[in-house]
Amino acid sequence: MIDLQQIQTVKNRFEIIGNSPLLNRAIEMAMKVASTDITVLILGESGVGKEAFSKIIHSLSKRKHNTFIAVNSGAIPSGTIDSELFGHEKGSFTSAVDARKGYFETANNGTIFLDEIGELPLETQSRLLRVLENGEFLKVGSSKVLKTDVRVVAATNRDLLKRAEKGKFREDLYYRLSSVTLKIPALRERKEDIPLLFMKFASDFSDKYRVPPIELAPGADGLIQAYPWPGNIRQLRNVVEQISILESERMITANILAQYLPPVEQPKLDIAPMPGAASSLNEREILYKFLFEIKQEVGELKTMMYNLVSTLQGRPTNDYRKLLGPGDPAGAYPPMADEFVPHEEVDDEPLRQRVQKEPLSLQDQEKEMIKKALAKYFGKRKPAAAELGISERTLYRKIKEFNLEELQ
Numbered sequence: 416m417i418d419l420q421q422i423q424t425v426k427n428r429f430e431i432i433g434n435s436p437l438l439n440r441a442i443e444m445a446m447k448v449a450s451t452d453i454t455v456l457i458l459g460e461s462g463v464g465k466e467a468f469s470k471i472i473h474s475l476s477k478r479k480h481n482t483f484i485a486v487n488s489g490a491i492p493s494g495t496i497d498s499e500l501f502g503h504e505k506g507s508f509t510s511a512v513d514a515r516k517g518y519f520e521t522a523n524n525g526t527i528f529l530d531e532i533g534e535l536p537l538e539t540q541s542r543l544l545r546v547l548e549n550g551e552f553l554k555v556g557s558s559k560v561l562k563t564d565v566r567v568v569a570a571t572n573r574d575l576l577k578r579a580e581k582g583k584f585r586e587d588l589y590y591r592l593s594s595v596t597l598k599i600p601a602l603r604e605r606k607e608d609i610p611l612l613f614m615k616f617a618s619d620f621s622d623k624y625r626v627p628p629i630e631l632a633p634g635a636d637g638l639i640q641a642y643p644w645p646g647n648i649r650q651l652r653n654v655v656e657q658i659s660i661l662e663s664e665r666m667i668t669a670n671i672l673a674q675y676l677p678p679v680e681q682p683k684l685d686i687a688p689m690p691g692a693a694s695s696l697n698e699r700e701i702l703y704k705f706l707f708e709i710k711q712e713v714g715e716l717k718t719m720m721y722n723l724v725s726t727l728q729g730r731p732t733n734d735y736r737k738l739l740g741p742g743d744p745a746g747a748y749p750p751m752a753d754e755f756v757p758h759e760e761v762d763d764e765p766l767r768q769r770v771q772k773e774p775l776s777l778q779d780q781e782k783e784m785i786k787k788a789l790a791k792y793f794g795k796r797k798p799a800a801a802e803l804g805i806s807e808r809t810l811y812r813k814i815k816e817f818n819l820e821e822l823q
Contacts, residue, residue, distance in 0.1 A: 417443050428474075429467050432615050433608030437600035441468065448595050449475035454547060456532075456592045457570040459599030462647030465570040468599060469528035472568055482525035484518050489531035496539050498555050507556020519552055519563045526566045532592065533573035533584055540585045543567075547591050567592070602644040602651065609640050612648065616655035627665050629658055634669040638676075645679050782817045785810070789819065 422442050425431070431442070448455055449472045457465045466485055473483045491499050498508075502517030518527055529535075535543065546552050547567060551560050569592050578584035602609065613631060621628035631639065644650055654675050658667060788799040800810040814820060 417446055421446070425471060425475075429471060431464070431467060432612050433605055434611075435600065435605030435608050438605055438608065441597060441599050442471065444595075444597050445471045446475060448472060448597070450477070452476075452566050454566070454592055454594045455568045455597055456595070457568065457597045457599060459570070459572060460601050460645075460647055461572050462649035463599045463601060464648055465599055466528060466530060468597060469526070469568040469570065473526040473528075473566075476526070476566070478525050478566060482522040483528070484522045484525070485528040485530065486518060487530050489534035493536045493539075496536060497542060500539065501542060501552045501554055503555035504557045507554075511556065514554075517552075517554065519546060519565055520561065522565050523563045524565075526568060529567060529569045531571060532569040533571045533575055533578055537583075537585065540588050544585065544588045544591060547588075602647040603642075606640040609644075609651065610636050612651055613639060613655055616652050617659060620656050620659040624660060626659060629655070629662065629665050629667050631672075632666045632668045635667055635672045638669045638672055642676050643679055781813070782819070785813055785817065786819060789814075 419439070422439050425442055425446060426433075431438070445455075445468050455469075455472060457468055459465050469485065470483065473479060486500070488496070497503075498511075498515065498517065500517050500519055502515050502520055503511050505511055505514045529543075542552060546563065546565070550562050550564060552563065553560060575584050575589045575592075576586070579586040579589055602612075610631065614628075617628045617630070620626075646653070657675055658671070662671060664671065784803065785799070788802045789796075791802065792798040796807050796810050796814075800807040803810065805813075
């Protein structure tokens, strides 16, 4: 039976930060399978630290004194991947001036970690399946069968069964690889660990760049935990590094932190969730995502209304602002509709009468402008949206809202 003290020892050895039950469970599983020679498939989003778990498995196995090789399958060109993994004979292709051992021959009696296994070409998948089944392989350009005794630990952030349905991954290889499946939780699934990781990275970059460590002010800790972190630990580390270098203030408030957190549509979930993990974002995550979307929508609406009022008044921008009074202090947008009152110093009776005759409903004006834009471009949304100064997605939603589908 593996206890928490043993798990903590492994964490310290491999510099794994956190006390989440999901994280502890993943480490416990890695420790249990390490003593066997069973093939392990590690599942997890990009940036969760899958390679660290492959090292745990190797270092606690009977192969720990032999070679460990980590291979990024997606980073090797498809034309050379077979040569890299299985080796080649001299003259087997143009640049093969000498014979070369591949990783499976080099790592005999050791462990190979194949990251991004879902990116392997189908032909290479067939060669890998043969190695897993009977330990045999052929060098490129050779007919001599070689033997190897290598433990394979693979990892992916893809749904391999879906790729198998599309003919991009061998189903038999999937079942051969997934003798044991080890799922690494995403950072948003272990929120309690985020402040600990922040402090660890802040300390690391303080030493590296010889600056005082940054700290989270009250309120910022809630924001950093609410953010979904689609890039996981790698993204968090990059954000802490940027703040450590660029900010002169060492106490990081929520406003400062928000400047370094890009808006996200939704987290990248290409694999099944961890057992016991929340099936959806919690309330704070939903609110955070909603605020980002509202910010974008408000900007688009302001731009649209600016174009709308300017067009209806038939005036250049400068004249329009003089007639309707001062608008946004920054000069970026006109005043809102309920502030559209002619300035007392302006004497333009024809314009005043025309403004009074215009419908006061912003919704009606907005609908009319959308109709005009669609008519101008024969129902094509993309140029109409550009004309209105809004996104095509927003225009599509407005068309639905105003029942203008027949104009497309």
